[in-house]
Amino acid sequence: MTGRTSRARTIYSNPSRAARPLPEASGSERFWWYFMRLSGLALVILALGHVFIMHVLVVIAGQEIDFAFVQSRWGTPFWRIYDFLLLVLAFVHGVNGARVVVTDYVESLTARRVVIGVLLAVAAIWLVLGTVVIVFFDPDASAAASAALGR
Numbered sequence: 001m002t003g004r005t006s007r008a009r010t011i012y013s014n015p016s017r018a019a020r021p022l023p024e025a026s027g028s029e030r031f032w033w034y035f036m037r038l039s040g041l042a043l044v045i046l047a048l049g050h051v052f053i054m055h056v057l058v059v060i061a062g063q064e065i066d067f068a069f070v071q072s073r074w075g076t077p078f079w080r081i082y083d084f085l086l087l088v089l090a091f092v093h094g095v096n097g098a099r100v101v102v103t104d105y106v107e108s109l110t111a112r113r114v115v116i117g118v119l120l121a122v123a124a125i126w127l128v129l130g131t132v133v134i135v136f137f138d139p140d141a142s143a144a145a146s147a148a149l150g151r
Contacts (some may be wrong), residue, residue: 032096039093046086067118087130095123 023029058065073079099116106112 034093036096039089043086043089043093046082046089049082050086057137074134074137080134081136084131084134087134088127091123091127095119099113 025034049053054065058069063069074083098119102115102119106115
């Protein structure tokens with residue numbers, strides 16, 4: 001053996017709350033752990049696609065993003081599903097992230113429950129409103145209303 005001394009291997013733990021390890025127990029926390037990673041990946045793809053289509057291709061084509069553009073876009077089921085997925089994944093991903101932050105930093109159990117309850121209630125209202133707009137938007141009725149108003 002040479003004159004080398006072997007040092008004990010040190011395993012460092014991550015003190016950051018930002019990088020949470022996979023929960024050991026199965027259940028809702030493990031589901032949300034996987035959901036955050038998969039929805040984050042899906043959101044990157046959907047959001048980059050949205051930006052590319054709405055802000056690059058439309059400008060290159062010389063079009064303008066106005067009510068008529070959205071009306072024609074939402075005339076096809078593909079774009080409604082695309083926008084609905086973007087809406088739902090963004091809301092659920094964001095609210096779950098906020099829930100994790102509240103869980104980490106609000107120490108009082110009562111205050112934590114109140115803050116998370118308000119967060120969920122506000123998010124549910126906005127999610128329902130966004131869903132109603134996407135699902136019940138009628139491009140034909142909107143075209144008739146626009147024509148009647150002389151637009």
